[in-house]
Amino acid sequence: MEEVKILAIESSCDETAAAVVVNGRDVRSNIISSQIALHTLYGGVVPEIASRKHIEKINQVIDEALKEADMTLDDMDAIAVTYGPGLVGALLVGVAEAKAISYAKNIPLVGVHHIEGHISANYIENKELEPPFLCLVVSGGHTHLVNVKDYGEYEILGRTRDDAAGEAFDKVARAIGLGYPGGPKIEKVSHEGNPHAIEFPRAKVADGEYDFSFSGMKSAALNYLNHCEMKGIEVVQADVAASFQQAVIDVLVQRAERAIDEYGAKKFAIAGGVASNGTLRSAMEKMCESKNVKFYRPSPILCTDNAAMIGAAGYYDYIAGVRSGMDLNAVPNLKLGERA
Ligand code: KG4
Ligand code: ZN
Numbered sequence: 001m002e003e004v005k006i007l008a009i010e011s012s013c014d015e016t017a018a019a020v021v022v023n024g025r026d027v028r029s030n031i032i033s034s035q036i037a038l039h040t041l042y043g044g045v046v047p048e049i050a051s052r053k054h055i056e057k058i059n060q061v062i063d064e065a066l067k068e069a070d071m072t073l074d075d076m077d078a079i080a081v082t083y084g085p086g087l088v089g090a091l092l093v094g095v096a097e098a099k100a101i102s103y104a105k106n107i108p109l110v111g112v113h114h115i116e117g118h119i120s121a122n123y124i125e126n127k128e129l130e131p132p133f134l135c136l137v138v139s140g141g142h143t144h145l146v147n148v149k150d151y152g153e154y155e156i157l158g159r160t161r162d163d164a165a166g167e168a169f170d171k172v173a174r175a176i177g178l179g180y181p182g183g184p185k186i187e188k189v190s191h192e193g194n195p196h197a198i199e200f201p202r203a204k205v206a207d208g209e210y211d212f213s214f215s216g217m218k219s220a221a222l223n224y225l226n227h228c229e230m231k232g233i234e235v236v237q238a239d240v241a242a243s244f245q246q247a248v249i250d251v252l253v254q255r256a257e258r259a260i261d262e263y264g265a266k267k268f269a270i271a272g273g274v275a276s277n278g279t280l281r282s283a284m285e286k287m288c289e290s291k292n293v294k295f296y297r298p299s300p301i302l303c304t305d306n307a308a309m310i311g312a313a314g315y316y317d318y319i320a321g322v323r324s325g326m327d328l329n330a331v332p333n334l335k336l337g338e339r340a
Contacts, residue, residue: 004318007076007101008311009062011094012086012114013140014045015304016057020069020076021311025123028069030301030308033057040180044170051089058097065307073105080314083111083324084334085141091330099326110314111324115142115336116154118271120316121298121309129296134265136256138280139272140166140181144336145210145259148269151316154337157259158210165248166274168214172221172244176237186241187277193238195246198224202251210255217247249280253287260293269296276300 003022010017014035020028035053039045066072081098084091095111102109119135131151137144143160163171166183173182178189200220203213221244228235260268268288274280281297288295302309322339331340 004077004315005071005075006078006080006311006314006318007062007065007073008080008112008307008314009058009094009098010082010114010117010305010307010310011054011058012082012084012091013305014039014050014090015306016054016061017305017307018058018062018065019307019311020065020071021308021315024120024312024315025127027124027308027311028071029065030306031061031065031068032301032306033061036181043174043180045087047087047089050087051093054090054093058093062097073101073107076105076107078108078110078314078318080110080112080310080318081328082114082117082310083328084114084331084340086114086330086332088330088332091332095328095330099328103326108318109324109328110317110322111328111339112310112314112317113334113336115144116152116313117309119146119148119154119269120313121271121302121306122269122296123312124302124308125299126296129267129269133267133269133296134256134259134263135269135271136252136275136284137272138165138252138270138274140164140170142272143212143214145255146336147263152320152322156336158212158255160212160214162213162215163218165212165214165252166272168218168248169245169274171218172240175222175225176235176240178237178241183274183277186245187279189238190242190245190279193236193240193242195242197236197239198243200224200243200247202247202254210259212251212255214248217244217251245277245279249277249283252280253283256284257287257291260288260291265293267294267296271298271303273304276303
């Protein structure tokens with residue numbers, strides 16, 4: 001089989017990343033330069049700083065990706081780049097870079113949807129996985145339950161009405177003094193806490209049965225902290241973390257289970273930064289096992305933002321004939337399954 005070699009670039013938020021991926025599933029390099037330490041100083045991602053850091057790092061990250069793959073730009077069959085959704089100034093750095101390389105070297109350009117990338121991360125370590133399957137995408141900006149009907153063909157069954165799951169983790173973490181990014185910190189301290197110490201409400205959304213709502217749960221956590229402060233009750237950080245994490249996981253598992261039942265799904269995958277959470281992974285695995293559904297999850301490093309997943313998604317777009325022109329632009333609110 002002829003090899004399709006793709007250089008993939010990702011810069012939608014706070015990671016500058018490049019990867020070389022062959023035939024969509026064979027990752028030859030996956031370089032990630034994280035800005036987390038920098039943004040931690042400000043308690044969250046500062047868009048202007050993110051853009052500037054992407055500019056500083058992008059060439060170096062691409063050089064490293066090519067070097068590690070033992071290839072040059074001349075070996076590449078396509079350049080895949082995230083063009084949305086994300087922070088506009090951050091996305092623009094990757095898009096401009098990809099366009100420059102594509103133009104200078106006359107290599108086809110493929111614009112990739114960031115969420116399509118997260119979903120496609122599942123293909124990398126599961127060579128046999130093919131659509132159709134259901135996928136729960138849980139990240140800092142998105143909570144989507146998606147029916148992956150085919151490569152590049154998505155039906156959104158449910159989404160968050162307000163905060164994304166990762167965003168809720170980040171906000172509660174800040175309130176209990178854990179800092180940014182909250183998800184991994186909540187997971188770490190929750191090992192010392194009791195997940196049933198505080199019963200946070202499991203948010204229900206009346207219509208749109210697969211939709212999620214996390215802002216109510218977040219407010220319940222903030223109210224609990226206020227209440228403790230007013231009454232002089234000692235806050236056990238690990239208990240709040242463990243109980244909040246459990247409440248979020250219960251809601252995610254319950255919605256996933258309902259979708260599996262109603263769609264008669266045989267395969268279920270998770271994706272996105274929050275999918276690296278060990279407690280969520282085991283809860284989903286257990287639920288899937290009990291229903292005889294095959295469960296897929298990317299390794300943690302492929303759950304959080306990376307370019308290998310963009311190379312995987314970009315490959316399926318490329319072989320389907322998708323090509324972007326020199327007019328490719330960053331689209332901060334790009335919808336899944338839509339091309340702009
Ligand atoms: O997918 P991602 O890297 O970026 C977006 O596209 O948003 O996801 C980042 C989000 C952050 O909100 C972070 O707190 C959360 O994923 N996250 C976690 C864990 N690791 C990252 N949430 C819970 N548990 C984790 N272990
Ligand atoms: Zn992401």
